[in-house]
Amino acid sequence: MNMLPVAKVEEIVLSLVKPFDPQIDSEIIPLSQALNRILAEDVRSALDFPHWDNSAMDGYAFRYADLEEQFQEQFQEQFQEEFQEQFQERWQLRITADEIPAGMAIAKPLAKGECIRIFTGGMLPIGADTVVMQEDTERIGNILYLQVKPIQGEYVRRKGEFITAGTTLVSAGSKLTPTEIGALASARCQQVKVYRQPRIAVISTGNELVSLDSSAPLHLGQIIDSNLHAISALIAQAGAIAVPFGAVPDDREELETAIKKAIATSDMVISIGGVSVGDYDYIDGLLEKLGAHIHVRSVSIKPGKPLTIASLTNSLSVNGSEERIVYFGIPGNPVSAMMSFWRFIRGAIAKLNGAGETHWQPQFIRASTTEALNSQGRRETYLWGKLTYPKGIPTFQPVSNYSSGNLISAIGVNSLAVMRVNQTYVPVGDEVIVMLI
Structure with missing residues (x-):
């Protein structure tokens, strides 16, 4: 399977994800606990706003x-x-x-x-x-x-000038920010029906990985499993529940056992590493063995080219019904792993979680770059950096090192400059498309 364009992969991902059912996959919680949750049904105001002149x-x-x-x-x-x-x-x-x-x-x-x-x-x-x-x-x-x-x-x-009783105050699919919560409280709404938080399994793969809580000294060639924590944090930030399976060695039987368990107990699965073309990259083969339909094997993006996206039917899902589970096999380089999440998985979680369509895709703006940007032009390239607004003008400051294995270079970044295929150079001061993260 050839490398697919970024836009095509995004289209495939969103087509595979089936949003939660608001009747089955929802819960009623106190308004005080509803920050950043997704509303599962419209909330109508029981009162006029203002209540009187x-x-x-x-x-x-x-x-x-x-x-x-x-x-x-x-x-x-x-x-x-x-x-x-x-x-x-x-x-x-x-x-x-x-x-x-x-x-x-x-x-x-x-x-x-x-x-x-x-x-x-x-x-x-x-x-x-x-x-x-x-x-x-x-x-x-x-x-x-x-x-x-x-x-x-x-x-x-005037009474009812802002909204009249019986009118929808906050719509289903809305993310409940402090503003929405304040409005709902004004309407004396003590409880809200929200979608349950998706459970996203996270499996790290690799013989070289050592758990963060291990007290043993690192041997030559070993690294701390930072990806597990970074991806779990991104999952939580996206409004889901990370279910970490820890580091699994490059062993077919152990990986198959972990994947089966993850599929049976989660709404979505993310495995990190093992999706390239090396002798120890077993993920694609195991997914095929388990009857998965592999839709994507690589994407024309830099960093993050190795990317497996598959779907499996699961009859032992979280809510007991048969449903399709979307599986993401993302690369093991730290920045590549996060790039796959930012570009494709975050939107998939938003759709699964019942969020409105405006949350399914990344947000892009135009900004001027403080330094020249370079790309080979063969793949859609994402360069990480910091977006600021001096004098109200969006300005992108790139980092100095773009190694996908250098997570340190990504500390403090909040945006990604996007260079399209065949775009090799953006001079200082020119506009560039920037993706917000």
Whole structure:
């Protein structure tokens, strides 16, 4: 199977993933525990927002018709239009003895020509429809003099102006950020129905791998299994639950046992290493033995060319139903492994988890590069670096070392400059497509 273009591989991945069923693969949890979870059903507001007409300013509430009537009377007394501004200072209202702070309601309606002191969030009294802010007034005794003529309805937040009861407040598929949680709390929503978090098995492969918690000294040729922790962290960041199977040596029987168990107990499987063309790269052969359909064996991307994507039918799935499990065999070089996740697996998890389509694909923007970028041009190339916004302008600063085995060079990066096939050079200051990570 030849190398497939990046866009084609993305299309294959998303076509293989079947989103969770909102009825079967969901749970009801307290709103306080719902941060970053995906909503499984629409939540409709039980209340109008605002709940009642209220003031958007500290000032005075009154009936606009009273002021308009007063203006007409004053204006009719004058025969020359140039005196209009002079008589604006004579607009006046009687101030009632009451006042309305936030959280208080006044049952008594305003009488003709009256106004009442009101504070931000205070409920408008019956009859009032306009607020003048205190900075535009002068108070002498119980008389309020208006220095400007307000606009009818000014500084009033009307009942139901933001949303009316029965309207969808947050839609299914939405990721619950602090903003959504605040809105739901305002609507007195104590519990929400969310998709359960996918369980993603992670299998590291290789004789050279040593567990992080091992106290034994490293022998020549051994390395700490950092990939297991990096990929598990990316899984958690994507809103799923990582199920680490630890490091499995390059042994067919042990690998087959681990893969079978992972398939039977997880919603998706990621194995790291063993997908290239070496004598100890057993993953593809074992998947075929287990009846998998291999859709991708390599992708035209740098780094991350060795990539196996397969699907298997699993009758012992997490929820007990027969379903298709998507399997990702990603390369063992640390940055290559993370690249495969960022470009293909993160979107697959989002779709599986019920997130809306806007979360299925990476987000790209254009930025100017602070240094020249180079590529051989034979594969779509991703160069990692830091995206900043000096003076509001997106700016990409590449790292100095692009070895896919150098995880240290990726510390602190937040973006990837994308160089398309046949694009070999981007000069300093030119625009480049940048993928956010």
